Amino acid sequence: MKPFTVLVPLLLVPTALAGGAEVPAPTPTPAITYHPSGGTLPFSDAVEVDNTLYLSGKIGTGADGKLVAGGVKAETRQVLDNIEASLKRYGYTRAQLVKCTVMLTDMQDFATMNEVYGAWMVRPYPARSTLGVSGLALGASVEIECIAAK
Template structure:
């Protein structure tokens, strides 16, 4: 049976989907963009956006009773592969020890014109 996960500490869904779904002890977090859930603002620059994205993922996982340490897979979407190194620097601050498996792809466009989006799967 699946459980819908929802929190005001991460951006609300902007379409017909859930922020996250938990099923069989696994949490599947929808892609998080760098929207500050308290203000609706999007920070400038890839570093600030990466921080906000990872904070949103962390908050969403917390709402599911999970943590960044339990993430087994992430998918990162960036608008410019030249930002890969900067994203890695921020990403590394949120994952210590055994980092999750990850895919990172460059995309031509993301919702609201943001520079980055990330989804995650965690095992509780």
């Protein structure tokens, strides 16, 4: 017997046993785009999977790369400005945010961060988690990472 002849009946048996169900089409591979951070650190600024953008965490650094002065209120404003700049760079808006994770080095700063965050965020608000952490890069008080979808 030829191998092809032997394989055809074996391939038809599972279909026959399943009531003649067709084999599903393969799932398309998502389009993934990595947006480099532009620095020397080993992470991307953002990764886009089809129409979903995953932003790396942002801290309150200004154009000079240093934390802005003024504590958690000023840092939160700068973090949100940095998020907005990244969203715009990749063709998204804050209205397309679906999930944010906030990290605070002092949970006593929650109300102050939340006041700035709430004034900046667009309704309907994205899902959000807020975590207390023991430290952040550059001694930041707040870091926020987000996911946006088109």
